[in-house]
Amino acid sequence: MNVISTRQLTKRYGDTTALHDLDLEVRQGEVYGLLGPNGAGKTTTLRLLIDVIRPTRGSITLFGEPMSPRLRGRIGYLPGELVLYDRLTGADYLRFCGALRDHTDLGEATTLAKRLDLDLDRRTDELSKGNRQKLGLVQAFAHRPDLVILDEPASGLDPLAQREFHAYLREYVDGGGTALFSSHVLSEVEHVADRVGILLAGSLVVEDTVASLKANALRELTFTFAEEVAAATFSGIAGVKAVQATGNEVLCRVTGAVGELVRTAARFPLLNVTSHEPDLEEIFVHYTEERGDDD
Amino acid sequence: MTTELMTKSLRDNRAGIIGWGVALVASVLLQLAVYPAVRDAAGDFEKLLDSYPEAFKALFNVQQSLASGVGYLQGEVFGFLAPLVLLGIAIGQAARATAAEEQSRTMDLLLANPISRTRLVLDKAAAVLAAVAIVTAAFAVVLVAGSAAAGLGVPWQDLLAAALASAVVALPFGATALLVGALSGRRGLAIGVSVGLALFSYLLDALSALAEGLRPWRVLSPFHHAGVNEALTGDPDWLGLAGLVVLTGLLVAGAAAAFERREIRS
Numbered sequence: 001m002n003v004i005s006t007r008q009l010t011k012r013y014g015d016t017t018a019l020h021d022l023d024l025e026v027r028q029g030e031v032y033g034l035l036g037p038n039g040a041g042k043t044t045t046l047r048l049l050i051d052v053i054r055p056t057r058g059s060i061t062l063f064g065e066p067m068s069p070r071l072r073g074r075i076g077y078l079p080g081e082l083v084l085y086d087r088l089t090g091a092d093y094l095r096f097c098g099a100l101r102d103h104t105d106l107g108e109a110t111t112l113a114k115r116l117d118l119d120l121d122r123r124t125d126e127l128s129k130g131n132r133q134k135l136g137l138v139q140a141f142a143h144r145p146d147l148v149i150l151d152e153p154a155s156g157l158d159p160l161a162q163r164e165f166h167a168y169l170r171e172y173v174d175g176g177g178t179a180l181f182s183s184h185v186l187s188e189v190e191h192v193a194d195r196v197g198i199l200l201a202g203s204l205v206v207e208d209t210v211a212s213l214k215a216n217a218l219r220e221l222t223f224t225f226a227e228e229v230a231a232a233t234f235s236g237i238a239g240v241k242a243v244q245a246t247g248n249e250v251l252c253r254v255t256g257a258v259g260e261l262v263r264t265a266a267r268f269p270l271l272n273v274t275s276h277e278p279d280l281e282e283i284f285v286h287y288t289e290e291r292g293d294d295d
Numbered sequence: 296m297t298t299e300l301m302t303k304s305l306r307d308n309r310a311g312i313i314g315w316g317v318a319l320v321a322s323v324l325l326q327l328a329v330y331p332a333v334r335d336a337a338g339d340f341e342k343l344l345d346s347y348p349e350a351f352k353a354l355f356n357v358q359q360s361l362a363s364g365v366g367y368l369q370g371e372v373f374g375f376l377a378p379l380v381l382l383g384i385a386i387g388q389a390a391r392a393t394a395a396e397e398q399s400r401t402m403d404l405l406l407a408n409p410i411s412r413t414r415l416v417l418d419k420a421a422a423v424l425a426a427v428a429i430v431t432a433a434f435a436v437v438l439v440a441g442s443a444a445a446g447l448g449v450p451w452q453d454l455l456a457a458a459l460a461s462a463v464v465a466l467p468f469g470a471t472a473l474l475v476g477a478l479s480g481r482r483g484l485a486i487g488v489s490v491g492l493a494l495f496s497y498l499l500d501a502l503s504a505l506a507e508g509l510r511p512w513r514v515l516s517p518f519h520h521a522g523v524n525e526a527l528t529g530d531p532d533w534l535g536l537a538g539l540v541v542l543t544g545l546l547v548a549g550a551a552a553a554f555e556r557r558e559i560r561s
Contacts, residue, residue, distance in 0.1 A: 043561065047403070047559075047561060050403070050406070050407055051406070052402070052403050052406050052407075052558075052559040053558045053559060053561075054556075054558060069409045069410055069411040069414075070409060071409075072407060072408060072409040072410075073408075073409035075407070076407075077403075077404070077407035079400075079403040079404055079407075080561075081400055081403075081561060082404075083399060083400040083401050083404075084401070084404075085401055096299060096303060097408060099299035100299055100300065100408040100409065100410055101408055101409055102409070139404070
């Protein structure tokens with residue numbers, strides 16, 4: 001079942017198109033990472049979903065229904081620009097949200113706060129940026145929502161808290177929850193997301209599982225031979241995008257299956273092969289460049 | 296259903312309510328305390344007042360001799376002080392209602408809660424109404440007790456009716472601030488528009504006592520319909536007050552409708 005489903009979701013501000021024809025589907029029980037550079041439309045997408053801004057065109061359904069106040073009770077939200085009421089302690093803040101959500105039990109909130117090492121008795125205006133972000137996360141999960149929509153959740157968190165939060169997020173979806181989060185930090189998406197969508201200039205340019213994105217990404221294979229081998233030997237092979245020969249070494253940039261390339265290389269006195277696993281950064285840059293070439 | 300949002304708004308505005316309330320109560324006490332001295336020196340005051348231009352007297356609601364209790368209250372309490380404070384509370388707090396949360400960027404998280412935007416506006420409006428009611432109640436108590444002690448000789452029913460009328464006339468201006476804030480998300484604009492309208496309405500009503508040409512237009516002024524001066528002399532305009540309450544309701548409904556459509560700034 002799709003927990004989030006958008007059709008041709010478009011948002012324009014005057015002449016600027018912040019989001020263009022987004023068809024996004026987030027399935028029950030998955031962590032979906034929305035990846036993109038600043039200004040790509042990530043925050044716009046999340047704010048449209050939570051209904052604080054309205055689409056220029058297109059539709060949104062959550063749990064198969066249009067957004068309603070009742071539905072918001074099933075959703076936890078962390079805004080990208082988090083501002084909490086001051087003059088309240090963390091616990092007061094959670095009690096306030098709890099009353100509005102008709103969920104006064106602070107059990108889940110206390111558990112997560114403890115795991116993130118957040119003191120709920122401190123006033124929000126006395127908290128550091130990282131601790132405010134922790135409180136933002138705690139309030140998003142406090143009412144045990146069925147879906148969380150998180151805008152840059154790891155922003156400002158120290159590495160330890162990040163790791164703990166990622167572990168919590170995994171447990172949350174394993175327990176039946178669904179998560180959509182945005183990030184411009186690739187390693188975060190790589191660690192946490194089941195599926196990734198890359199948003200560039202308001203359009204979803206690619207959407208896939210992390211594993212499959214990596215499989216289809218441009219990889220570098222370096223062959224070391226006992227003698228010089230001409231670059232032209234490899235340039236005609238399917239999937240090979242670029243070949244570069246220096247002395248006895250041949251570097252091939254390749255996408256997809258590497259079987260034929262390796263078989264060809266094996267016909268020569270091959271001493272060593274090294275494969276460089278691409279991280280999402282390279283995938284991201286690759287798509288950004290490809291996009292740039294189109295313009 | 297929960298009253299959490301209304302209570303929180305009220306709590307957040309606590310300092311404002313106490314500040315305005317204390318200012319009003321203290322000023323009223325001071326005015327009432329000097330009344331016996333004013334009455335005893337009535338002759339000199341009359342001479343001084345006679346030398347004032349009519350427009351000035353109209354502006355400060357000097358209708359009768361200051362020596363009479365009613366005249367004194369009209370000029371010193373209801374002419375300027377009470378409307379200023381009650382308008383200040385209603386406009387100041389209504390302008391904050393949605394616009395301040397939007398400008399300080401707490402609105403995104405507030406709206407993520409399972410509460411409709413209409414409900415949010417109504418809860419915030421209720422908090423403003425409660426603030427006006429609290430200050431009006433304190434004002435009325437001090438007015439009734441103080442007038443009796445100072446020997447103004449104005450019946451307590453008339454004092455209560457006048458205090459109520461002063462509060463009711465502030466409501467449509469507060470609701471205007473709520474509406475402008477819901478439409479624009481700007482607190483400054485909400486205050487500016489409402490204060491401007493209040494000032495214009497006040498002048499229209501006050502000056503129409505002097506200028507024949509203005510008289511047909513004074514029906515546009517909420518101050519005309521509130522009938523504070525008439526209430527003090529035992530003739531409150533209940534229909535006019537009811538009209539102001541209805542007008543307030545319409546403006547609040549407009550604010551809720553506007554906020555339902557509002558794009559919250561990020």
